[in-house]
Amino acid sequence: MNDLEFQQIKDQITLQIATLLNEKTLLQEKLQPIAPDCCLGDLTRFEMMHEQDIFQRSLLHVEVRLTNLQHLFHTIDANPDYGQCCECYDEIPFQRLLLIPETKYCIHCALGHKI
Numbered sequence: 001m002n003d004l005e006f007q008q009i010k011d012q013i014t015l016q017i018a019t020l021l022n023e024k025t026l027l028q029e030k031l032q033p034i035a036p037d038c039c040l041g042d043l044t045r046f047e048m049m050h051e052q053d054i055f056q057r058s059l060l061h062v063e064v065r066l067t068n069l070q071h072l073f074h075t076i077d078a079n080p081d082y083g084q085c086c087e088c089y090d091e092i093p094f095q096r097l098l099l100i101p102e103t104k105y106c107i108h109c110a111l112g113h114k115i
């Protein structure tokens, strides 16, 4: 990875952190408690609770990514191994790093992990 690519990845980290912070705010607004008397019928209330469950999971996902990206942002300059797969030690392709800057694995090893 050259300096220009490295800078592009750092810009991408900043951008993704900003986007995730926005998403987090939106999700938190949607996660206001449902008042028991907010009734348009039982089914609607049930549907709202189901929706909140989905928002809750999304929020968790956003928070985990935020933590990882913020950590990366503060450590990337001091990490000479950044961009190297933790498992096979190959260089992680630049396009993959742009998409998921916090990834520790190349696509091949990442797929191996999830199966």
Ligand SMILES: [Zn+2]
Residues within 6 Å of the ligand: 085, 086, 087, 088, 089, 090, 105, 106, 107, 108, 109, 110
């Ligand atoms: Zn790998």
